[in-house]
Each structure stands twice: as C-alpha cells, then as structure tokens.
Amino acid sequence: MIKSPIKLLSAWSTFFTYPNLGDSRLRTLLYFSLFMFTGLFSTSRGIPPLIIILKAFGTTVSIIVFVYALGDAMDADMDKFNPRKSQRPVPSGRMTRDEALLLSALGGVLSIAISLTINLWAMTIILASMGLGFSYSVPPIRLKRRFLMKETTLTTGLILSMLFGSTAVGKIPGSIFLPGLFLTIVGLILYPSFLDAEDIQADSMGGCKTLAMILNQRRRLELSTFGLLVIMVTTTLTYGYFGLNMICPILTVFASLMFLRYLFPLLIAPEEECKGEILKRGISIFRTFVFLVPLGFILGSLQL
Structure with missing residues (x-):
C-alpha cells in the first residue's frame, strides 16, 4: 500500500x-x-x-x-x-x-x-x-x-x-555518425566483453542470453581490439569532414591507446589469467574510455 x-x-x-x-x-x-x-x-x-x-x-x-x-x-x-x-x-x-x-x-x-x-x-x-x-x-x-x-x-x-x-x-546533423558508430561498437562489442563478462552468472539466473555467454574471453578480447582500432582510425580520418575540431581525435586516440595498452598483453596471455582482478581493471579502463571519447565529441563540436 x-x-x-x-x-x-x-x-x-x-x-x-x-x-x-x-x-x-x-x-x-x-x-x-x-x-x-x-x-x-x-x-x-x-x-x-x-x-x-x-x-x-x-x-x-x-x-x-x-x-x-x-x-x-x-x-x-x-x-x-x-x-x-x-x-x-x-x-x-x-x-x-x-x-x-x-x-x-x-x-x-x-x-x-x-x-x-x-x-x-x-x-x-x-x-x-x-x-x-x-x-x-x-x-x-x-x-x-x-x-x-x-x-x-x-x-x-x-x-x-x-x-x-x-x-x-x-x-x-551528419556528425552524429561518429558517436553513433562509437556507441554501436561499445554496446555490441566492448560492453559484452567486460561488464557482461562479469555478470554471466547473474544474467544466466535472470534468463538473459548475452554474447559473453557464447564467446570465450579470448574471442571477446579480439573483438574489442578490432572495435577500438575501428573507432580510432575512423575518427582520425573523418573528424574534419564532420566539422569537428582537433580535440575530438586527440581524446579518442588517447583513450583508445590507453585501452589497447591493457588489451594487447591479454591477447597473448593464457585465458585463465584474464579473470578476477585483471577483468576488474579492464572494467575500470572501459568506463574511463566510455567517458573520455564522448567528452571528445562534445568538446570537438565547439567552434574554437
């Protein structure tokens, strides 16, 4: 009541x-x-x-x-x-x-x-x-x-x-394409690779069927690496076409390289090492990445 x-x-x-x-x-x-x-x-x-x-x-x-x-x-x-x-x-x-x-x-x-x-x-x-x-x-x-x-x-x-x-x-505007691409990669590739990977048991109890449940951690890391490279390259090559200033590619490249620096060692490490504290650290980096890149789009839209 x-x-x-x-x-x-x-x-x-x-x-x-x-x-x-x-x-x-x-x-x-x-x-x-x-x-x-x-x-x-x-x-x-x-x-x-x-x-x-x-x-x-x-x-x-x-x-x-x-x-x-x-x-x-x-x-x-x-x-x-x-x-x-x-x-x-x-x-x-x-x-x-x-x-x-x-x-x-x-x-x-x-x-x-x-x-x-x-x-x-x-x-x-x-x-x-x-x-x-x-x-x-x-x-x-x-x-x-x-x-x-x-x-x-x-x-x-x-x-x-x-x-x-x-x-x-x-x-x-047409410039929405870049953050739209970023969101698609984050939501369909990076999010399942990290946050959903931590919630597999909880999602299973709730009846969810996520990408993290069907791909092993190495495949998820490979997809994440590919997605980061696409974001970094596409933004760098097209920011001028969409009328964005230099802040956009600078923050995007910085955030992507920060993430890749974490991912590359894991790609050659045994899968059992890609769990626990290592995964939690990856989630923290993921959250920082998801904050910095849209901040780059916002600041990149300003007419400086």
Missing part, C-alpha cells in the same frame, strides 16, 4: 544507499546524460541555451527513473535469489512493488511533460525510449531474455538518448 509521496521519495533514495547499486545507477545516469549532451552539442555547435540544457537533463533523469523502477518491479521475484541484486529496494522489502510501479509511472509522465515543452520530435524520441524500456523488462516481450537483445537494447537506448539531445536544439 502506498503511504504518501514522502514515502515514495524516501523509498527511491534507497536506490542509492548501497554503494555498488548506487554507483551503478549514478554511472548509468552519467553515461546517458553524456551521450544526450553529445547530441545537444553536436547539433548546436556551441553552448546551447541553459533552459534547453536543464530541460534535456531533467528529461534524462526522469526516463532513467522510469526504466529502473519498472525493471526493479518486474524483476523483484528473481532478484531475491540473486546475491548481486537482492539488496535492491523491492526485493529487500524497502519499497513495495506498487510503489516502484507508481514511481516508474511518475518518471514516465514527467519525462513526457518536460520533453513536450521542448518540441514534438524530442517527445517522440522519449516515447520511443519509454517503449524500449517497457519492452526490455515487461513480459511477455521481455527483450532482456532474448538472444543479444540485452546488448542491442542498451545500444539503442544510448543512441536514442543522443538523438533526443540533438532534436532538442535542431535537426540531426
């Missing part, structure tokens, strides 16, 4: 009281916001109006609340038996399933309302994002349980976030 709006806010705050869970959700908000700002700055070619920045960020926060609260409500029964997820608000009993669903609905309504004050294209993309989040968690569709759909849904969600930022200030 829902007691009050204050109770809802208190329950939502528990989403961030556990260090690992809080860090994960704040990182999700950071990355989605970062790619939203990539679209925003790529289109405006300068600093957008402050009111647009605030509206776009508020919409991004609201849609994250919608997706996470809905997912927690739908997965609560399974999460009770998962050591990595049993401390989430719903399975731990700190929030009821009804409260999570109401919080999700409030996040969805708020994201639509804010995006509607921007323009119709922005609202359309938000509706598409909500549909994607709904399809990801809610049966009978539940995309997360279909082969490769966990990675594909994440990639699509990030691309939609970038397109939302772009439509918030104008038409989608």
Whole structure:
C-alpha cells in the first residue's frame, strides 16, 4: 500500500544507499546524460541555451527513473535469489512493488511533460525510449531474455538518448555518425566483453542470453581490439569532414591507446589469467574510455 509521496521519495533514495547499486545507477545516469549532451552539442555547435540544457537533463533523469523502477518491479521475484541484486529496494522489502510501479509511472509522465515543452520530435524520441524500456523488462516481450537483445537494447537506448539531445536544439546533423558508430561498437562489442563478462552468472539466473555467454574471453578480447582500432582510425580520418575540431581525435586516440595498452598483453596471455582482478581493471579502463571519447565529441563540436 502506498503511504504518501514522502514515502515514495524516501523509498527511491534507497536506490542509492548501497554503494555498488548506487554507483551503478549514478554511472548509468552519467553515461546517458553524456551521450544526450553529445547530441545537444553536436547539433548546436556551441553552448546551447541553459533552459534547453536543464530541460534535456531533467528529461534524462526522469526516463532513467522510469526504466529502473519498472525493471526493479518486474524483476523483484528473481532478484531475491540473486546475491548481486537482492539488496535492491523491492526485493529487500524497502519499497513495495506498487510503489516502484507508481514511481516508474511518475518518471514516465514527467519525462513526457518536460520533453513536450521542448518540441514534438524530442517527445517522440522519449516515447520511443519509454517503449524500449517497457519492452526490455515487461513480459511477455521481455527483450532482456532474448538472444543479444540485452546488448542491442542498451545500444539503442544510448543512441536514442543522443538523438533526443540533438532534436532538442535542431535537426540531426551528419556528425552524429561518429558517436553513433562509437556507441554501436561499445554496446555490441566492448560492453559484452567486460561488464557482461562479469555478470554471466547473474544474467544466466535472470534468463538473459548475452554474447559473453557464447564467446570465450579470448574471442571477446579480439573483438574489442578490432572495435577500438575501428573507432580510432575512423575518427582520425573523418573528424574534419564532420566539422569537428582537433580535440575530438586527440581524446579518442588517447583513450583508445590507453585501452589497447591493457588489451594487447591479454591477447597473448593464457585465458585463465584474464579473470578476477585483471577483468576488474579492464572494467575500470572501459568506463574511463566510455567517458573520455564522448567528452571528445562534445568538446570537438565547439567552434574554437
């Protein structure tokens, strides 16, 4: 039973009281916001109006609340038996399933309302994002349980976030191609190679079927190396064509070389050495890489 709006806010705050869970959700908000700002700055070619920045960020926060609260409500029964997820608000009993669903609905309504004050294209993309989040968690569709759909849904969600930022200030420019390519490689290759590789057991318990489950670690590292080389070479050769400044290739090459320096020794090492602390270090480097490259796209869009 829902007691009050204050109770809802208190329950939502528990989403961030556990260090690992809080860090994960704040990182999700950071990355989605970062790619939203990539679209925003790529289109405006300068600093957008402050009111647009605030509206776009508020919409991004609201849609994250919608997706996470809905997912927690739908997965609560399974999460009770998962050591990595049993401390989430719903399975731990700190929030009821009804409260999570109401919080999700409030996040969805708020994201639509804010995006509607921007323009119709922005609202359309938000509706598409909500549909994607709904399809990801809610049966009978539940995309997360279909082969490769966990990675594909994440990639699509990030691309939609970038397109939302772009439509918030104008038409989608051709320069969106580069961050779009980056997102595709990150979501379909790098993410499964590191974050999904750490979650194979948890994903298996949840019925997910990911790329990390069918490829051994060496194949995942080889795919990651290829993806990094594609990102580095493509950005270096085409940044001028898309009207980006030198900051873009500099940060992209730096981040890619930093990642490759970690990957190359693992390609010749025995597979049993590519686990444990080595994999955790790779996840940290992956997160730094995913932060630096879109930052390069944002700064590269400025007319210096």
